[in-house]
Amino acid sequence: MIFFFSSTGNSRLMARRLGACRGERVTDMAESLCKGRTTFSIGDNEHVGFVMPVYGWDIPPVARRFVETLTLENYKEQYTYLIVTCGDDTGRTWCQFGRLLRRKHWHLDFGRAIIMPNTYVCLPGFDTDNDSLAQEKIRQGLAELASAERQLSEEQTGFSMMHPGSHAWFKTYVLGRLFHRLLITDRLFHVTGKCTGCGRCAKTCPLHNISMEKARPRWHHNCTGCLSCYHHCPAHALRMGLFTKGKGRYCLEKFKNLTTQP
Ligand SMILES: Cc1cc2nc3c(=O)[nH]c(=O)nc-3n(C[C@H](O)[C@H](O)[C@H](O)COP(=O)(O)O)c2cc1C
Ligand code: SF4
Ligand code: SF4
Incomplete structure (x- = not known):
């Protein structure tokens, strides 16, 4: 069972x-949460996987909320x-996730980070990658996924490939906490006169x-x-705060020629 x-x-x-x-089986955490479906039964030998992006050197709030409400029937310390x-880097994201699981008396056996194109654009100095870097990251990311898949098949344990980056503790426990408290909010969104009213932002x-x-x-x-x-707005009319003007937009869909190949 993979929750993502x-x-x-x-x-x-x-x-x-x-x-x-x-x-x-693959389950979308946000969709399940919206539908109120948070109880799942797992097989005796089934692995429990969680796949998600890093937000502010921590896990996304929606993933935290999902795990907090998740009930795993037949949980017997299956490989997780x-x-x-x-x-770019993850700080101590895996520690945060491990702690979340421990609070539920579950354990985390293995963690790995895979670098992919960046989507954070809301502060000065942060922008999407140019197309050639994005393509390179996707190719490399898929190669890393194949190697992660081998590690999971062997039920390897450990967290040596988490790309913590420099000052990992400071990023997660100081900057990350501030980031989550102040910048994960929809109160900073606004639209410019370029908005066509297409509704794609709402749909996505x-x-x-x-x-x-x-x-x-x-x-x-x-x-x-x-x-x-922000990333799905076709008119680039959606802004967050003061620093997204002129920033790039990213959707993996744009590079589907790279991801549909075996
Ligand atoms: C709010 C937000 C915060 C982010 N914080 C980090 C971060 O701390 N470290 C990092 O390397 N990438 C960060 N990113 C980039 C994403 O983790 C990365 O692009 C991820 O692959 C996006 O996954 P998705 O396409 O599945 O949403 C952040 C992105 C967003 C939107
Ligand atoms: S409002 Fe925008 S940023 Fe917030 S959850 Fe929806 S799509 Fe994501
Ligand atoms: S996606 Fe962009 S253009 Fe369409 S309604 Fe939303 S803000 Fe307006």
Whole structure:
């Protein structure tokens, strides 16, 4: 059983590929949470996988909420793993996730991070990768996924490939906490005059947090900060705070020629 969350496609690709080669069920955490479906039964020898992006050197709030409400029937310490996708580095994300599982008396056996194109754009100095870097990251990411798949088949344990980066503790426990408290919010979104009222931002919000009113998006304060609304806006009319003007947009869909190959 693989539980995943994804905004722009990177983690969805990893989860689906893993599910296909390992013959495992794949479940979207945001969709399940919205439908109130948080009880799952797992087989005696079934692995439990979690796949998600890194947000502010930690896990996305929606994944935290899902795990907090998750009930795993027949849980008997089955092999459990975390695969995160990130643009650069993960800090102590795996520790945070391990702690979350421990609070439920579950354990985390294995964790690995896979670098993929970056989607964070809201602060100065952060932008999407150019196309050639994005393509390189996707190719490399898929190669890393194949190696992760081998590690999972052998039920390897450990967290040596988490790409913590420099100052990992400081990033997760100081910067990350501030980031989650102040910048994971929909109160900073606004649209410019370029908005066509197409409603794509609302359709692609994984938490159904946006409604269209008078042909403009309205946010309802149940946001996980994923930026799907920003990245999917065809008119580039959606801004977050002061620093997204002129920044890039990313969707894995744009590079599907790379991901449909075996
Ligand atoms: C709100 C937010 C915060 C992010 N924080 C980090 C981070 O701390 N470290 C990092 O390497 N990438 C960070 N990223 C980039 C994503 O983790 C990365 O691009 C990921 O592969 C996106 O996955 P998805 O396409 O499945 O949504 C962040 C992205 C967003 C939207
Ligand atoms: S996707 Fe962009 S153009 Fe379409 S309604 Fe949303 S903000 Fe407006
Ligand atoms: S409102 Fe935008 S950033 Fe917030 S959860 Fe929905 S798509 Fe993600």
